[in-house]
Amino acid sequence: MNTNTIESVKEKKHHEFLSENTDFEVRSMDTMCVNESELRHPVWHNLKYMAAGILFGVILIKAEVVSWFRIQEMFRLQSFHMYGVIGSAIAVGALSVFLIKKFKIKTMYGEPIEFISKKFNKGNIIGGLIFGFGWAITGACPGPLFALIGNGATVIIVTLFSAIAGTWVYGYFREKLPH
Amino acid sequence: MNFLEWIKQPWPWYVAGPLIGLIVPLLLLIGNKAFGISSSLRHVCAACLPANIPFFKYDWKKEIWNLFFVGGIIIGAVLVTQFFSNPNPIELNPKLAADLQAHGISNFRGMVPTELFSWNSLLTVKGIIMIVIGGFLVGFGTRYAGGCTSGHAIMGLSNLQLPSLIATISFMVGGFIVANLIMPILLKL
Numbered sequence: 404m405n406t407n408t409i410e411s412v413k414e415k416k417h418h419e420f421l422s423e424n425t426d427f428e429v430r431s432m433d434t435m436c437v438n439e440s441e442l443r444h445p446v447w448h449n450l451k452y453m454a455a456g457i458l459f460g461v462i463l464i465k466a467e468v469v470s471w472f473r474i475q476e477m478f479r480l481q482s483f484h485m486y487g488v489i490g491s492a493i494a495v496g497a498l499s500v501f502l503i504k505k506f507k508i509k510t511m512y513g514e515p516i517e518f519i520s521k522k523f524n525k526g527n528i529i530g531g532l533i534f535g536f537g538w539a540i541t542g543a544c545p546g547p548l549f550a551l552i553g554n555g556a557t558v559i560i561v562t563l564f565s566a567i568a569g570t571w572v573y574g575y576f577r578e579k580l581p582h
Numbered sequence: 583m584n585f586l587e588w589i590k591q592p593w594p595w596y597v598a599g600p601l602i603g604l605i606v607p608l609l610l611l612i613g614n615k616a617f618g619i620s621s622s623l624r625h626v627c628a629a630c631l632p633a634n635i636p637f638f639k640y641d642w643k644k645e646i647w648n649l650f651f652v653g654g655i656i657i658g659a660v661l662v663t664q665f666f667s668n669p670n671p672i673e674l675n676p677k678l679a680a681d682l683q684a685h686g687i688s689n690f691r692g693m694v695p696t697e698l699f700s701w702n703s704l705l706t707v708k709g710i711i712m713i714v715i716g717g718f719l720v721g722f723g724t725r726y727a728g729g730c731t732s733g734h735a736i737m738g739l740s741n742l743q744l745p746s747l748i749a750t751i752s753f754m755v756g757g758f759i760v761a762n763l764i765m766p767i768l769l770k771l
Contacts, residue, residue: 486595
């Protein structure tokens, strides 16, 4: 078998893997995080994601994005700050995604970067509203929950466990909920 | 103003926003990962209490990068708080400040009002609603919606996904309703 055939067999296998893997299918409906890398690295390689997390944590605190007060201001239309943060983050993110697609930029390991489209379901609206209720009450979405704990608001550990419980209860009733 | 004082200032939106936006390509480039936080909550369920629920029966170890990422958020927050946090109270819109003061919230020093979010207030009616039920709504809603502010609003919109736009609008509508109509009642409790 020459290299080309091996490549095409590999590719075919990968597609079969994607289409037959129901776990993948379940996940694609529920999370953005569906990229499958077939590269296997030792666990310490994950430290680079920790470094990215540290950067994100620093920004969340320094920009006061995790502040309950800033979130109230945002929802009462009393400040531009949060709209500026989220809006400019999307602008930079969108430009980056555009450039990655246009120039077919690869990962540092040389893998092609894959984007998978999300399918609409009613949960985007119903769940979105419920999340919005919780966001306004706690002043925190999931990222800030972690940042607030690091900031010293230790009682937010309870909020984090509640959020994990909420995720679990969703998983339990998932089949019965409208999607 | 010396360097230490300068770095302790809060960052304006036009510094913080683009930096957050850069995390999207950063995660893609270092390992083909899509920016998202709320999946970590699901991985914790899958790791600790899958209880034979199909939704939690997957190989969470393959997603362990996400747990490292959120662990990093805690570390980053600790570092800022220890070494260069803003010593001054948050500069709030005077209208909001006055309204909160009228409801007995006057400590604007932290990221959360200690009158509402503290171990002492946890077992009050207000505390249970804000700390416990609020958190539950965040976790339930985000998974039902298929993502949170990072996964939908930032990553999803960066990738021009219509479902993410719909979800983001829903987040905002939900937030507007609670912050303007429900919060005034909650604060009176």
